[in-house]
Amino acid sequence: xxxxxxxxxxxxYTENQVGLLSAISSIFTRRSLNIWSLTVSASSIKDxxxxxxxxxxxxxxxxxxxxxxxxxxxxxxxxxxxxDDIVYREVALYKVETCNLLESNALEDLLLKFNARILExxxxxxxxxxxxxxxxxxxxxxxxxxxxxxxxxxRSGRVAVTKGDHELVDEFLAEREIERKKIEMNK
Amino acid sequence: xxxxxxxxSEIFLKSLLAEGVDxxxxxxxxxNVAIYDKIYDYKDRIRHILVRHEQGxxxxxxxxxxxxxxxxxxxxxxxPGATNVITGIxxxxxxxxxLVVIAGQVGTALLGTDAFQETDVLGMTIPITKWxxxxxxxxxxxxxxxxxxxxxxSGRPGPVVLDFTRDAQVGEAEFEFKKCDxxxxxxxxxxxxxxxxxxxxxxxxxxxxxxxxxxQGIVQSGAxxxxxxxIGKAGIPAASTLLGLSAxxxxxxHYKGMVGMHGNIAANxxxxxxxxxxxxxxxxxxxVTGTTxxxxxxxxxxxxxxxxxEIGKNIPVDLGILGDARTVLExxxxxxxxxxxxxxxxxxxxxxxxxxxKVINPEIHPGKGYINMGEVVDTVATVSKxxxxxxxxxxxxxxxxxxxxxFVKTRSMVxxxxxxxxxxxxPAAIGAKIADPSRQVVLxxxxxxxxxxxxxxxxxxxxxxxxxxxxxxxxWLGNVRMWQQLFWDERYSYTRMTNxxxxxxxxxxxxxxRLVEKREDLEDAVREMLSDDAPFLLxxxxxxxxxxxxxVPPGKSVNEIMLTEKEWYK
Ligand SMILES: Cc1ncc(C[n+]2csc(CCOP(=O)(O)OP(=O)(O)O)c2C)c(N)n1
Numbered sequence: 001x002x003x004x005x006x007x008x009x010x011x012x013y014t015e016n017q018v019g020l021l022s023a024i025s026s027i028f029t030r031r032s033l034n035i036w037s038l039t040v041s042a043s044s045i046k047d048x049x050x051x052x053x054x055x056x057x058x059x060x061x062x063x064x065x066x067x068x069x070x071x072x073x074x075x076x077x078x079x080x081x082x083x084d085d086i087v088y089r090e091v092a093l094y095k096v097e098t099c100n101l102l103e104s105n106a107l108e109d110l111l112l113k114f115n116a117r118i119l120e121x122x123x124x125x126x127x128x129x130x131x132x133x134x135x136x137x138x139x140x141x142x143x144x145x146x147x148x149x150x151x152x153x154x155r156s157g158r159v160a161v162t163k164g165d166h167e168l169v170d171e172f173l174a175e176r177e178i179e180r181k182k183i184e185m186n187k
Numbered sequence: 188x189x190x191x192x193x194x195x196s197e198i199f200l201k202s203l204l205a206e207g208v209d210x211x212x213x214x215x216x217x218x219n220v221a222i223y224d225k226i227y228d229y230k231d232r233i234r235h236i237l238v239r240h241e242q243g244x245x246x247x248x249x250x251x252x253x254x255x256x257x258x259x260x261x262x263x264x265x266x267p268g269a270t271n272v273i274t275g276i277x278x279x280x281x282x283x284x285x286l287v288v289i290a291g292q293v294g295t296a297l298l299g300t301d302a303f304q305e306t307d308v309l310g311m312t313i314p315i316t317k318w319x320x321x322x323x324x325x326x327x328x329x330x331x332x333x334x335x336x337x338x339x340x341s342g343r344p345g346p347v348v349l350d351f352t353r354d355a356q357v358g359e360a361e362f363e364f365k366k367c368d369x370x371x372x373x374x375x376x377x378x379x380x381x382x383x384x385x386x387x388x389x390x391x392x393x394x395x396x397x398x399x400x401x402x403q404g405i406v407q408s409g410a411x412x413x414x415x416x417x418i419g420k421a422g423i424p425a426a427s428t429l430l431g432l433s434a435x436x437x438x439x440x441h442y443k444g445m446v447g448m449h450g451n452i453a454a455n456x457x458x459x460x461x462x463x464x465x466x467x468x469x470x471x472x473x474x475v476t477g478t479t480x481x482x483x484x485x486x487x488x489x490x491x492x493x494x495x496x497e498i499g500k501n502i503p504v505d506l507g508i509l510g511d512a513r514t515v516l517e518x519x520x521x522x523x524x525x526x527x528x529x530x531x532x533x534x535x536x537x538x539x540x541x542x543x544x545k546v547i548n549p550e551i552h553p554g555k556g557y558i559n560m561g562e563v564v565d566t567v568a569t570v571s572k573x574x575x576x577x578x579x580x581x582x583x584x585x586x587x588x589x590x591x592x593x594f595v596k597t598r599s600m601v602x603x604x605x606x607x608x609x610x611x612x613x614p615a616a617i618g619a620k621i622a623d624p625s626r627q628v629v630l631x632x633x634x635x636x637x638x639x640x641x642x643x644x645x646x647x648x649x650x651x652x653x654x655x656x657x658x659x660x661x662x663w664l665g666n667v668r669m670w671q672q673l674f675w676d677e678r679y680s681y682t683r684m685t686n687x688x689x690x691x692x693x694x695x696x697x698x699x700x701r702l703v704e705k706r707e708d709l710e711d712a713v714r715e716m717l718s719d720d721a722p723f724l725l726x727x728x729x730x731x732x733x734x735x736x737x738x739v740p741p742g743k744s745v746n747e748i749m750l751t752e753k754e755w756y757k
Contacts, residue, residue, distance in 0.1 A: 015372050019309050019319060026314045067496035073318045073338055076372040176371040183369050 008062045009086055009160050012051040012069050013043060013076040013169045020074055024051060027068045033057055037157035054158050077169050088160035092137035094128040100148030101126055114140045125151060192359040195325035196225040202332035204232060205364040208260050210621060211235045212244040216264025217304060218291030221356040236650060239642035241268050243614040245275025249284045250618030253601045254576060258285040258339045259618060265291045266304030274608055276346045277315040281605030285344035287335045294353040295323050308350040317345035323352050325360035337367035342375025343494045344407060379510030387489050387506055388522035390463055391421055396531045398461035399425035400446055404468015405434040410513035411597045415439060417520045422527040424535060426454035428469045430604045433594035443535045447475040448739050449586040452748055452756055453538035458483050459746040460534060467491045468512040471501040481744040491515050545750040546736045551591060557730035558706055560584060560659045564591035567629055570713045575627040576619050580612030580636030582666035584659045586735045588631040610639025616654040617646055627717060629655045634686050635664045644696040653720040659729050662686055669734055693724040700724040
């Protein structure tokens, strides 16, 4: 039996078209895959959007999902990765009561140990920021909880870049540009 | 001088003309009345078929598309007009039928306000279309239409929806039409790998018991001849899926019938005995494979398909070839050795003998008792010599039509395969006849299916569409009744139907009709029906508790075949 529980990161490069988010998410939901995190942003390529999605599933299912994603007309390319294939991060923000932080005297240690930053501090509350992997951001949350209530804790979706030495989307788009010129010429 | 400007509605019609559209299936309403107003001026160039229900429009467009080989076009209003076409869009998606569906939409200022007859058309149709797009400006109309037709008709075809807001219909813009032939994110026809084709040729040459299963991809890529040439040269027996029917002539010596739940024994047994399965333009639907865990386990498998997501989706394969069926088959034919597998092909003879004596003969030549559905289909096939377009509805009528029709021309079978939509038949037949008036179009349907879209008799009346309707009346929702008999302890829960007088209904619509209750009258009635080009309803009272055999029951392997309620194929 294959492990149902591998965490995959799916990246989807798309044209800027309305409705793609709905198209993409329905491909996951239809196969009962929970989306754990989703980030949509511009990519390094002009006019190309990038979706970064994480989900737990099997290699077979994720391969099928990626093919379904690529089948959408406005999806340029889609890929899936395990954690080993990528460099990835998320951002977490924590809002805690300032008095608890100061009382405990642990603030400095925490900042150092977790490589966290203070974004805002006033008499009432303090906002900390940490970037890292999910385990790290959660670990800081647990540590903060020990000092007192964490008023708000929020994590962004994952962002990721690949470790490979080919930029596959650029290569694909370059091929397509040649194809477009060919069609243009044949007219 | 300033360039001439047109309303979006007119740009829309000009764009349809530029795409070569000659027919629209539609229904007017508040949010497309501006388009209808322009259609009034284009009457001489575009034929508009006024259906009686939007579901009829979309199924008619499907029938049209499948016979014509180009997109069927549907025009409906917003809200209920749009929701009424959802079933047909889903049907077209799963059966890869090219459609362009245009739905009126409220003005952009009203979007999202729950305005009268506003509904989220994009939200509803994105999962069941190849592409859905909302046109918000008249400047975008020509572009959107061109893109819609390109997407619907290229690669693996499918339905496209244009949600056409009122502002875009009534606002003005210049008209410039550029046909769409390239979308950078979309590769409709992948170039097949030379290595993969070479590898396939090797596998085919090495195989002792090769077997081809083909689907609708053959028809859609125009690979009918390429397929016949390929199996002819390599000497390979071949079977069709439900949607592949008519891609190969039924009398081709290598043709072994239809695969799947109610397929021919030979086709299913050979699937389980071949050493190489070559699947072309088909998608291993569960009605084809039975339980996948045992499906053709003994065989190496090659899957040729234009859609990358189909390869390995349901059945793992040894070799996938991504590309157009015709291109791939032509290359394969040039590479493979001429070969003969007549010993292996004889496997089919024994299967056929059993099927003929246990199933076919009793079905089409019962001699006495009530008329069987298969008998009616066989009579039509015999009288017409197979030269008709067969349309079916869904249920027992469909399976018998598929099993007992004979095909001599391609694009002669239109049926709702993937979705199994009751009510598909009557409007699809209208569309098919409009697509090719030179051919006889014969529709087989049940008393359940007819009543799902019976309102389209009005369309037939108004348009004089010469559809030949063969109503196989068993007073039951036959297919479900059959399942209740076989698998649910004969508990016939709500499958019995009290039927109206179909002769009277038909007469009320001015459609000629005839009722056949006795075997002696059947052939004569079929001849009468086929003697001219006028609409006709032939009602045949068939055996009430008829069955469709052979049958691979759900969850079984395709070589576990029921011949009757009690007997299994051995
Ligand atoms: C829209 C829709 N509703 C329900 C079904 C389920 N269904 C499949 S076959 C069938 C019975 C069809 O009865 P009839 O049209 O009389 O045809 P027969 O099977 O008797 O030939 C039903 C209800 C369906 N396929 N489509």
